[in-house]
Amino acid sequence: MYCAIEGIDTSGKSTQIASLKEIFKDAIFTFEPGATKIGKEIRKILLEYDLPLSPKAEMLLFLADRAEHCEEILKPNIHQLIISDR
Numbered sequence: 512m513y514c515a516i517e518g519i520d521t522s523g524k525s526t527q528i529a530s531l532k533e534i535f536k537d538a539i540f541t542f543e544p545g546a547t548k549i550g551k552e553i554r555k556i557l558l559e560y561d562l563p564l565s566p567k568a569e570m571l572l573f574l575a576d577r578a579e580h581c582e583e584i585l586k587p588n589i590h591q592l593i594i595s596d597r
Contacts (some may be wrong), residue, residue, distance in 0.1 A: 513585060515595045528596050539588050542596040544576040547583045 516524050516531075532540060545554035553576045556562065557569065564572075585593060 513593045513595070515597045517597045524596050528594065531594055535592055535594065538592040538594050539584070540594050540596070541580070541584050543580055544573060547576070547579045549579045550576045 516527055518524050528540065531538070543550070544557065545551050553572050557564075557572060
């Protein structure tokens with residue numbers, strides 16, 4: 512099962528994730544963007560560099576991160592509980 516905790520910054524996602532970690536000790540906890548090797552680099556581009564990205568380019572970077580996340584984390588663990596901080 513895949514459960515994504517979504518919300519704007521400071522909405523309490525991390526607080527909820529911390530509570531869930533106490534309850535579901537065997538679950539896989541992940542986050543987007545940045546949970547994969549490529550995702551870390553994409554996250555840097557999006558958050559750390561002052562680059563003039565078009566909205567389309569930004570969307571495509573997020574989609575690239577999602578594709579890697581699905582291949583590296585979600586698919587191999589499909590039969591486990593996966594909780595994602597998005």
